Amino acid sequence: MVVKVYGPIKAACPQRVLSCLLEKDVDFQVVHLHLDAGDHKKPDFLLRQPFGQVPAIEDGDFKLFESRAIIRYYATKYENRGPNLLGNSLEEKAVVDQWLEVEAHNFNDLVYNLVLQLVILPRMGKQGDSALALTCQQKLDKVFDIYEQRLSASAYLAGDSFTLADLSHQPGIRYLVEDAGMGHLVSQRKHVNAWWETISNRPAWKKLMKLASD
Amino acid sequence: MTIKLYGITMSTCTAKVLACLHEHGAEFELVPVNLQNGEHKQPAFLAKNPFGQIPALEDGHLTLFESRAISAYVAEKFKGSGCDLLRSQNPKEAAVVKTWMEVESQQFSPAISPIFYQSIIVPILYGGTPNQTIIDESSVKLGKVLDVYEKKLNSSKYLAGDFYSLADLHHLTYIYYLMKTPYGKLINERPRVKAWWEDISSRPAFKKVAAGLTLGDKN
Numbered sequence: 001m002v003v004k005v006y007g008p009i010k011a012a013c014p015q016r017v018l019s020c021l022l023e024k025d026v027d028f029q030v031v032h033l034h035l036d037a038g039d040h041k042k043p044d045f046l047l048r049q050p051f052g053q054v055p056a057i058e059d060g061d062f063k064l065f066e067s068r069a070i071i072r073y074y075a076t077k078y079e080n081r082g083p084n085l086l087g088n089s090l091e092e093k094a095v096v097d098q099w100l101e102v103e104a105h106n107f108n109d110l111v112y113n114l115v116l117q118l119v120i121l122p123r124m125g126k127q128g129d130s131a132l133a134l135t136c137q138q139k140l141d142k143v144f145d146i147y148e149q150r151l152s153a154s155a156y157l158a159g160d161s162f163t164l165a166d167l168s169h170q171p172g173i174r175y176l177v178e179d180a181g182m183g184h185l186v187s188q189r190k191h192v193n194a195w196w197e198t199i200s201n202r203p204a205w206k207k208l209m210k211l212a213s214d
Numbered sequence: 215m216t217i218k219l220y221g222i223t224m225s226t227c228t229a230k231v232l233a234c235l236h237e238h239g240a241e242f243e244l245v246p247v248n249l250q251n252g253e254h255k256q257p258a259f260l261a262k263n264p265f266g267q268i269p270a271l272e273d274g275h276l277t278l279f280e281s282r283a284i285s286a287y288v289a290e291k292f293k294g295s296g297c298d299l300l301r302s303q304n305p306k307e308a309a310v311v312k313t314w315m316e317v318e319s320q321q322f323s324p325a326i327s328p329i330f331y332q333s334i335i336v337p338i339l340y341g342g343t344p345n346q347t348i349i350d351e352s353s354v355k356l357g358k359v360l361d362v363y364e365k366k367l368n369s370s371k372y373l374a375g376d377f378y379s380l381a382d383l384h385h386l387t388y389i390y391y392l393m394k395t396p397y398g399k400l401i402n403e404r405p406r407v408k409a410w411w412e413d414i415s416s417r418p419a420f421k422k423v424a425a426g427l428t429l430g431d432k433n
Contacts, residue, residue: 050362051321064309066316073309091276094287101280104319106265146264 002027006045007054008035009212012171013067014055018211019167020071022204023085024078030211068100071164085164092159099157099165103172110140111172118180137182144185144192151191155198166199174200174209217242219284220262221269222249223426226330226387227281228269232426233383234285236419237299238292282319282384289380299380307375314373314381317359325356326388333395334430349397356400360407367406372414382414387427390415394430 003021007014009030021028033039033054041052048056049065056065064070075085087093114136117128150157157165173196176182186196199205219235219242221228228244235242247253247268255266262270263279270279271287278284289299301307329352332344366373373381389411392398402408414420 050365051317051359062306062309064313066313066320069309069312069316072312073305076308077305090287090290093290094276094278094283097286098278098280098283101283101319102265104316105280109324149264 001060002029004029004031004058006031006048006056006058007033007040009208011035011054012175013053015171015174015208015212016067016168017055017057017070017074018208019170019205020074020085020164022207023167023202024074024082026074026078068104068168071167072100075164083162085162085167087158087161087163096158096163096165099163100168102157103165103168106143107140107169108172110136110143111176114140114182115172115175115180118182119175137185140176140182140185144189147195148189148192151195156195162199162202166195170199170205215274217288218245218272219243219269220245220247220259220271222246223423224429225268226391226427227267229387229423229427230281230384231269231271231284231288233386233420233423234288234299234380236422237383237417238288238295238297240288240292240295282315285380285384286315299378299383301374301377301379307377311374311379311381314379315384317373318381318384321359321362322356322385323388325352325359326392328352329356329395329397330388330391333397334391338429353397353400356397360400360404363410364404364406367410372410378414378417382410383420386414386420387423390424390427391429 003026005014005017005021005028007030009015009018009032014030018028018030033045035054039045040049040054045056046052048058048063051065053065055067055070056063057070064073071085079086085096087096114133117130117133117136121128147157154160156162157169173186177186177196187193217235217240219228219231221231221244223229223232223244232244247259249268253259254263254268259270260266262272262277265279267279269281269284270277271284273287273291278287286300289297290302293300293302299311301311328348332346332349336342336344363373370376372378389401393401393411401411415424
């Protein structure tokens, strides 16, 4: 039975889930939603995700939403298949969780707002707030300084293996580098750059990028 | 070796972890961090949390930051003590707990924290005037989130099911402070949310923590 993933394949939060499913070789079907037509705010979707956001998943009769909860579920369910995305010991798992929280609280909002102002609003024919974009960029600079320091001590955020903590950053960094013209935030930092090169060249991520461009 | 938690009792994020530690009867030492003196931005603390935020936890060789990661670690480590806040033996229940933990993190907190900041932090710590526009906009957002909770709590006693979990616990400290402001009405106006709040805030573990949530109290 395939996992149904509701949401556009090009959107960041569905990509977080799809990257995880591809890493774990879990069959899925993307059920596309037209966000500009408000599909995600319609009553039948709100039954799946009461906050009207993508993604939501349906796995047989089991339904979930919130991308970071979904990836934790599948990383646990298929712990012994494919790469170990969680860590082994209680302590290692806590450190993975910690950096997932960092992505959610110290990284995501800045990237979201930056991309909204520089990419999404202009695409919709609206004026982005360049002052807000600059503030986000300056704060993101400081966050990447911390990542640089961290990644000088270990190859990945939570240690020496690729985990959910790294995976969770893939969609946001792709937006920064490829759509928002903010690639220098990554390329100017030796260890962050090497880390991004590595995680963006993972077969699962490359397969997702191909699917998203088809 | 005892767990050390670095933070202060009146901080919402520190208190979140304190509530979890108390639920499990875990032994720990609270090490105060002097925020007024900027201790959290000094090298010794930045070595524990490079983002310079409280709380941070030390347990043997492990150092952790991010309150939700810390509380999840505590819940997992002490799950045998009669308290099962993560439901980790049942993967689907555990996933639903994680979902509502993410809801607290991604929907609830961004809506409530500006109300907390403007109505408590700004006047009390900075002697400033609350920005009513921000409060009003955030109140609308929080109202919509709580409408979802009201509906959810129609079908289960707690957010993730008929069991108290970390998803409920993570809401305690912000709501406690909200109830000290006029915006507590957002909770009181919704009968199931109100009943849920009265239930979770009456837990003995939280009452120990609430005693320390003293911001806004008149001396």
